[in-house]
Amino acid sequence: MTTDHPRPPPRRSFFGAWGRRELKGLFWQLLVVGIAVAVIAFLWSNTVTNLSARRISTGFAFLGREAGMPIADSLLSYSPRDTYFWAFVVGVANTLRVAVIGIVLATILGTLIGISRLSANWLLSRLAAVYVEVLRDIPLLLQLLFWYVLMQALPAARLAWRPVDGVFLSNRGLILPSIPIGMPQLWVLGTALLGLAAFYVIRRALIAQQMRDGKPRKAWPIALGLIVVLPALVSVLLGVSWKIEWPELRGFNFVGGLTLAPEYFALLIALITYTSAFIAEIVRSGIQSVPRGQWDAANALGLRRSFMLRQIILPQALRVIVPPMTSQYLNLTKNSSLAVAIGYQDVVSIANTTLNQTGQAIEAIALIMAVFLTISLGISFFMNWYNARIALVER
C-alpha cells in the first residue's frame, strides 16, 4: 500500500549539522510540555479562584485540629477529641493491618490452590479450577458486599456459633482467645527477632563456607537455639506470663479475647479469597514453567521429594512467580481501599470523611496518594530486592 509512494528527496537541513531529526524532536517535546504546562496552569488558576470563592484555606494546618470523627475499630488508641493527623495515622495503621495480614494469608491460600490445580487428583484440580474461575470473574466490591451481608446475617452474640471452644462467630464479628501483649512480652519477642537476624547472618556465613569446601552444614540447630531456646530462656528468667485470655459472653457482648469486627473480617475474607485466585494462577504457571526434565533429573538422582522441591523446583519456579506476585501484593493493598463501601475506616475512608468535614479536598487526596505511593514503593523495593536475590545468575 505504501510502497508506491516515492521517497521524498533528501532536504538540505536549515540548521546545518544540527539535523532535522533533532529539530523535530525538540519541537514535539516543546509542544507536549507546553500543552501539559498550559493544562496544569489552567486547572491551577481555576482551583485557586474556586477555593477563594468558597473560602477554603489551603495548606495542612487542618491536621492539627480536632477531628471529631469516631473510629470504631483500630489498633491504636483513638478518641474523637484527637487531631486529624492522629486520625490519619490510625487510618494508615488500619490499612496496613488489612494489607499485611491479607498478603500473608492470600499467599498461603493461593499457593495451596495453585498446587491443587496441578494435582493428579481430578476432583481436587477441578474444584481448584472452579474456585479460580468464579472468584476471578466477579467484581471484588460485589464479593465484599456479599461477605458483609453474610456477616450481618450471623446470629446475635447470645446465639453465637462456636466452631471450637473459645472461638465465637456472631454478628459482632469473630472473637478469638488472645494473649495480652505488654512490655515484658515484647522483650521476649524482641529477643526472638534479634535471634532471627543473628541466624540470618550466621546462615550466610555457613553457605559461604559450603561454597568453599562443598560440605553441607546443618543450620537448624542454630536456628532452634537462637529463635526458640534463647527467647524461652529470657521468658523464664524474666518470669513473663503467657496466660491465654479466653473470651466470655457477659450480658449482650463479649469480654476479653481478640475481636475482629465484622467490617474488618469481611474485608479480610474478600481480599484473601479474591487475591488468592490470582496468586493460584501465578503459582501454577510458575511451577509449570519448570521444564519436565528438571523433575526427571531430580528423580533420577534419587533425591528426597522435599529436597527436590526446595532445592530444584522452587528456586526455578520463583523466578517466574515473584514479579507478578509483586503486582498482586500491590493490588491487594490498593484494593483494601474498598473498605469505604462497608464502613471499615482505612486511610481512604478517613481521608474521605476529612474531606467532607473540612472541604480540604486537595490536601486529603494528596495524603491518600502519598500514603499509597509510599506503601507501593516499599513493597516494590522489597520485592525487587528479593527478585534480584533469586534471579538467574548467568556467568
Added chain:
Amino acid sequence: MTVITDVPDAPRAARRPQTGNPVLRWLRANLFSSIPNSIISLVLLAVLAKGIFSFVQWGIANAVWLTPANDSSACRAARGIGACWAIIPEKYRFILFGTYPFDEQWRPALSVLLFIALFYLSTRRAWWRRELIYIWVGALALISVLMWGGVFGLSFVSQDRWGGLPVTLILATFGLAFGFPLGILVALGRRSKLPAIRSLSVLYVELIRGVPLVSLLFMASVMFPLFMPSGFNIDKLLRAQIAIILFAGAYLAEVIRGGLQAVPRGQYEAADALGLSYWRKNRLIILPQAIRHVIPPLVNTFIAFFKDTSLVLIIGIFDLLTTAKTAIIDPAWQQFSVEVYIFVAAIYFAFCFAMSRYSRSLEATRGR
C-alpha cells in the same frame, strides 16, 4: 514419601488389568491412584455432597420462586430455610435499568444488545479490519441516540435517570474506546527517545497505577468542580467516565509497552530504512505487531477493568451493582440481599467468563 518407594510400585501397576469397566479404570487413575489421593478424594466428595445438598435445599427445594406483586410474606416465612428468588422478578427491571422511565426501557435493553453484538463482532478474527472502527463509531453513536433520545421522536431522558447494566457497559466500553488510544500514545511516549515526553509518560503511568481507583473516583467527584471555571459544571457520570478513561489508559499503556518491547529491532530498522515517518512507521509496522503480541493480556486487562467499573458505587453512580444495592433498600425485601447479589454476580460472571474463555482460545491459537 521417597521416590525410591515408587519403584516397586511399577511392576504392580503393570500387573493391574487394563481391561474392565472404563468408568472404574478412570476412577482408579484419577481419584484413587494412591492412599493419600483416595483420602483427599473421599473428603472432597463428602464436602461437595454436603455443599450441593444444602444449596439444593436452600436454593431450589425450599425456595420461593414467585409471589404476588410487592408481597414478600411468603419469602419472609421461608427466611433461613429457603432462598427468595421471587425478589428477582419483582426487581429485575430496576436492577437492570435503574430509574430509566419504565415505558422506555426497551431503549436501554436494545443498547445492551447492541453492545453485546459489538463485542461479539470484535472478537471475530475475520472482522479485524479497518471497517470495524467505523462500526464501533456508528454503534456507539446509535447507542447514545437510544439512551438520550430527543431526536427521531424518542423522548429525551437525562443522564441522571440512566442506571443499571447499560451504565456499566457504557463506563467500560467508552473507558476502553478512549483509554486504548490514550494507552497507545503513552506507551509510545514511554519508549520515545525524547526525554521530556518520556518522563511525562512515566509520571502519568506511575501516578495513576500507584493509587487506588477509589481515590481517583473521589478526585473526579470532589475535585473536578474545583478544577473547572466557575459556572462550568459537567455531569457526575461524565466525571467518573473521565477518571475511568485515565485509569484504563495507564494500565493499557503498560500492556502495550510490553508488546512494543517484543517487536524485534530489525522491524524498526527496516521501517527506518524505508524512510517512513515516525507515525507511519508505528501505524503500519510496529503497532500491528505489538498489539497482536499482547492480545491475551489485553483481554485480561479488559476483564479487570470491566469489574473495576463497579467501584463507581462508592461515588453514587447508578451502575449495575449500585442498582442492585438500592433495590434491596426497600424494607419489604431488605433481608434478601444475598439472592440479589447472586443474580448480579451471575451477570458479571457471564461477561467476564466469556472474555476469559476468549482470551484462553486466543492463547491457544497464538502464532497462527
